[in-house]
Amino acid sequence: MPTQTAAQRRADARAAYDAYMAACPARELLDRISDKWVTLILNALADGPRRYSDLGRIIAGVSQKMLTQTLRGLERDGMVTRTVTPSVPVRVDYELTPLGVSLLPLVRAAKEWAETHIEEVHTARAAYDATGENG
Amino acid sequence: MPTQTAAQRRADARAAYDAYMAACPARELLDRISDKWVTLILNALADGPRRYSDLGRIIAGVSQKMLTQTLRGLERDGMVTRTVTPSVPVRVDYELTPLGVSLLPLVRAAKEWAETHIEEVHTARAAYDATGENG
DNA sequence: GCCGCTACTCTCCATCGGTAAGTACGTACC
DNA sequence: GGTACGTACTTACCGATGGAGAGTAGCGGC
Numbered sequence: 001m002p003t004q005t006a007a008q009r010r011a012d013a014r015a016a017y018d019a020y021m022a023a024c025p026a027r028e029l030l031d032r033i034s035d036k037w038v039t040l041i042l043n044a045l046a047d048g049p050r051r052y053s054d055l056g057r058i059i060a061g062v063s064q065k066m067l068t069q070t071l072r073g074l075e076r077d078g079m080v081t082r083t084v085t086p087s088v089p090v091r092v093d094y095e096l097t098p099l100g101v102s103l104l105p106l107v108r109a110a111k112e113w114a115e116t117h118i119e120e121v122h123t124a125r126a127a128y129d130a131t132g133e134n135g
Numbered sequence: 136m137p138t139q140t141a142a143q144r145r146a147d148a149r150a151a152y153d154a155y156m157a158a159c160p161a162r163e164l165l166d167r168i169s170d171k172w173v174t175l176i177l178n179a180l181a182d183g184p185r186r187y188s189d190l191g192r193i194i195a196g197v198s199q200k201m202l203t204q205t206l207r208g209l210e211r212d213g214m215v216t217r218t219v220t221p222s223v224p225v226r227v228d229y230e231l232t233p234l235g236v237s238l239l240p241l242v243r244a245a246k247e248w249a250e251t252h253i254e255e256v257h258t259a260r261a262a263y264d265a266t267g268e269n270g
Numbered sequence: 271g272c273c274g275c276t277a278c279t280c281t282c283c284a285t286c287g288g289t290a291a292g293t294a295c296g297t298a299c300c
Numbered sequence: 301g302g303t304a305c306g307t308a309c310t311t312a313c314c315g316a317t318g319g320a321g322a323g324t325a326g327c328g329g330c
Contacts, residue, residue: 029249078259114164124213
């Protein structure tokens with residue numbers, strides 16, 4: 001233990017916390033739901049089931065890759081269901097499960113917070129950029 | 136306009152929504168607060184001001200790079216204040232602003248949701264992995 | 271029989287995030 | 301006086317992640 005640098009202690013702390021972190025459920029799901037596309041998809045599915053292409057249009061900015069990928073993740077986590085209708089062109093609908101629905105208040109709250117405080121943030125940014133520009 | 140493929144229409148839709156997206160405040164901030172480290176830092180600062188190194192220890196898993204980077208972003212957005220105390224080794228404290236505090240309920244709600252529903256997610260994952268394994 | 275539809279999948283590339291080492295400034299110890 | 305240590309970063313490198321866009325499968329319409 002002697003002759004230990006700050007860096008070493010930091011590494012130790014990290015290793016020690018790794019175990020703690022693995023046991024922390026909040027951390028695990030936080031990483032998951034703190035995802036840009038998850039939030040957006042959940043919100044898009046709030047009003048009811050949507051088709052794959054609809055989601056692509058509504059979310060607008062998501063790549064097909066990420067849309068598929070995120071939907072698969074949400075399906076795996078039991079937040080959406082995937083229903084394939086084998087019609088002429090295949091049709092796939094995604095719908096929130098109760099678990100997914102239980103996340104909606106959070107998503108809505110986030111949306112509301114964003115809408116309420118965006119001006120403050122813009123002001124803060126302008127101020128920060130102005131002071132930092134030549135200092 | 137004729138002879139337009141689905142891909143082209145998709146590109147059009149994307150371009151059209153770009154304008155809409157830029158005007159959508161929720162989207163802009165959602166991307167911001169839907170960040171793993173933002174959530175974690177906000178939570179770590181919930182009980183009061185913290186030093187840089189404390190944050191690194193508490194959050195445990197964050198790299199110094201991301202810690203600094205995320206803190207700068209939050210400072211720019213007016214959610215935390217950065218206070219330098221020019222003592223023997225420099226000391227820097229970060230503290231939530233009222234704006235940052237206003238995000239706390241959201242963060243806490245997310246944490247609670249995660250803790251409440253983690254089992255459901257684990258079950259869903261196990262079920263998904265089991266069915267998908269050989270099909 | 272080729273085109274186009276939907277719902278993807280694949281490839282390529284840029285950006286992001288992690289690791290680890292380095293920096294600046296100052297004190298303390300030998 | 302020089303080297304080691306402390307804090308709070310910054311920098312270099314590198315692998316993983318995400319975006320753009322083209323390709324794929326199965327089928328109906330013309």
